[in-house]
Structures are given as structure tokens and as C-alpha cells.
Amino acid sequence: MREHTRGCVGLLLASVGATGAVLAWAPKARINVQGGFEGLHRELSVLYVDLPLIAAAGALLPTAVWLLALRVLRRPWLALLPAVAVLALGVWGLLSWWTPYQPPEIVY
DSSP, X not given: OOHHHHHHHHHHHHXXXXXXXXXXXXXXXXXXXXOSGGGTTOOTHIIIIIHHHHHHHHHHHHHHHHHHHHHHHOOHHHHHHHHHHHHHHHXXXXXXXXXXXXXXXXXX
């Protein structure tokens, strides 16, 4: 495989991974951005702390696995299988483990 084609596949995999991770993360972070009832639960730190970390992990993790599998398997399309599997496991782990902070309800 030529070098520029390998770079394009890696870039495409990184962009799909970052987009997929952010799209899976967004519904859980919606309450913190919108604020819920009367804006009481607004916590915008999810935008400047969690969002960049999740996008970076979604971009770097499948790309790194693809590069390692490419060195072992020597076939780029066969190396996509473990990369896509790691991306799916990462999104599953994100959805099952990460829960945004929600302050307690205020009782008057």
C-alpha cells in the first residue's frame, strides 16, 4: 500500500472515531448543557473538559490499533477489523461508564 493511501485511511479512521465518540457522548451531556428544569443543572465544564478528551480518545484509540495491526498483518483492510472493534468497545465503555455530574436537587 502506498504511503499517501495509508495516511488517508488513518485520517478517515480518526475522523470517524472522533465523530462517533462525540455523537455517542452528546445525549448524556445534554442535561448539563441545557440545564434541565429552570437551568438548575447547567454545568458547562463538559464542553471544555470532557468533549476534547472524548474526541481525542475517539480519534487516537482506533488509529493506534489500526497502525499496530497494520504492522502485524501487513494488509490495511484486514487491519481495519480490530480498529473498528476497539472503536465499538470504546463507545460501549463510554456509554456504560461515563455519567455527567449532576448537582443535587434544591429543596425549598
